[in-house]
Amino acid sequence: MPHFEIQYSRNLDARTDIAALCRVITDELVDCGLFPLGGIRVRAIACDTFVVADGDRRNAYLDMVLRIGAGRGPQDKKTAGDAIFSAVCNHLGALFEDPHFALSFEVREIDPQLSWKRNSIHARLQQSPGK
Amino acid sequence: MPHFEIQYSRNLDARTDIAALCRVITDELVDCGLFPLGGIRVRAIACDTFVVADGDRRNAYLDMVLRIGAGRGPQDKKTAGDAIFSAVCNHLGALFEDPHFALSFEVREIDPQLSWKRNSIHARLQQSPGK
Amino acid sequence: MPHFEIQYSRNLDARTDIAALCRVITDELVDCGLFPLGGIRVRAIACDTFVVADGDRRNAYLDMVLRIGAGRGPQDKKTAGDAIFSAVCNHLGALFEDPHFALSFEVREIDPQLSWKRNSIHARLQQSPGK
Numbered sequence: 001m002p003h004f005e006i007q008y009s010r011n012l013d014a015r016t017d018i019a020a021l022c023r024v025i026t027d028e029l030v031d032c033g034l035f036p037l038g039g040i041r042v043r044a045i046a047c048d049t050f051v052v053a054d055g056d057r058r059n060a061y062l063d064m065v066l067r068i069g070a071g072r073g074p075q076d077k078k079t080a081g082d083a084i085f086s087a088v089c090n091h092l093g094a095l096f097e098d099p100h101f102a103l104s105f106e107v108r109e110i111d112p113q114l115s116w117k118r119n120s121i122h123a124r125l126q127q128s129p130g131k
Numbered sequence: 132m133p134h135f136e137i138q139y140s141r142n143l144d145a146r147t148d149i150a151a152l153c154r155v156i157t158d159e160l161v162d163c164g165l166f167p168l169g170g171i172r173v174r175a176i177a178c179d180t181f182v183v184a185d186g187d188r189r190n191a192y193l194d195m196v197l198r199i200g201a202g203r204g205p206q207d208k209k210t211a212g213d214a215i216f217s218a219v220c221n222h223l224g225a226l227f228e229d230p231h232f233a234l235s236f237e238v239r240e241i242d243p244q245l246s247w248k249r250n251s252i253h254a255r256l257q258q259s260p261g262k
Numbered sequence: 263m264p265h266f267e268i269q270y271s272r273n274l275d276a277r278t279d280i281a282a283l284c285r286v287i288t289d290e291l292v293d294c295g296l297f298p299l300g301g302i303r304v305r306a307i308a309c310d311t312f313v314v315a316d317g318d319r320r321n322a323y324l325d326m327v328l329r330i331g332a333g334r335g336p337q338d339k340k341t342a343g344d345a346i347f348s349a350v351c352n353h354l355g356a357l358f359e360d361p362h363f364a365l366s367f368e369v370r371e372i373d374p375q376l377s378w379k380r381n382s383i384h385a386r387l388q389q390s391p392g393k
Contacts, residue, residue, distance in 0.1 A: 124361035
């Protein structure tokens with residue numbers, strides 16, 4: 001944990017840099033202090049087949065879901081979500097100047113009783129003198 | 132909101148028109164009267180790597196998840212879900228004539244405390260004289 | 263049901279066989295005895311755009327979500343999840359020898375009140391003399 005999944009309409013590839021957005025989000029996840037660096041997984045899936053709102057082909061969406069482990073308090077989750085959403089809005093700001101863009105973000109907790117994980121990155125990062 | 136995500140096995144591309152299905156679903160989401168037009172985002176993701184049931188390569192699946200904002204009553208959600216599923220079954224009817232197709236649909240609510248959104252489409256649609 | 267979705271970083275395609283992993287998982291879903299064969303849908307989506315942990319391009323992730331119908335007991339779910347995760351770890355074992363791999367697995371129940379399904383595979387499998 002955490003898992004950060006972006007789904008977006010393919011027509012955004014010509015209008016913004018999704019890989020850069022993934023880096024912006026990673027930085028926010030690190031900076032909020034709630035998550036271990038070694039557990040962060042941010043990724044984006046472009047959708048080729050979509051209908052947004054009235055079906056205008058200029059319409060575009062970017063939908064983000066953050067799945068986190070249980071145990072953080074409601075205020076911590078709200079504060080982290082606010083910071084991430086704000087950073088994303090800032091990064092994508094120009095898209096809102098046209099009347100064809102919808103952004104959304106949801107945070108979900110993973111049931112700790114039905115969660116399994118194994119990770120070989122944590123140990124490397126803890127050993128790294130730069131971290 | 133709402134978000135309507137389809138995942139399906141790539142072998143369906145030769146048997147049905149997924150883009151047309153997205154339009155059928157959009158129409159149902161509009162017609163049920165529970166959602167603002169400007170918030171509708173229907174999309175489909177084809178999966179190239181899959182195993183369905185006994186692994187017969189003719190087997191295919193189409194799995195739909197609708198994520199909606201909180202606040203609709205249980206009966207409204209059931210009625211809307213019934214209408215959407217019925218329209219999808221109707222559109223895909225021929226697929227059920229072969230013993231190799233599995234269709235599924237799930238509706239999920241988004242926690243309003245952990246949800247963020249920003250949308251430049253609503254304002255345009257409200258101004259449009261045709262709407 | 264059940265739905266088993268894998269998301270993974272594209273750089274794994276050169277290091278492991280994801281289609282074979284789907285078959286391993288299908289076998290575990292069958293063997294655990296909780297699910298009808300005709301309802302099993304295992305699939306994988308490769309993500310081309312991702313940042314894992316410190317952004318090292320050798321970092322990779324594989325994230326699995328199993329969605330099941332309601333009605334199984336907590337111990338059955340835990341036992342089945344343990345068996346699946348163990349089989350996946352065994353299949354992917356070599357990936358953990360490098361300090362760049364994160365594996366995760368989550369089981370989620372589908373709300374039976376907001377679930378619809380239709381399936382033409384079950385009848386064929388029940389008729390098959392070999393099953």
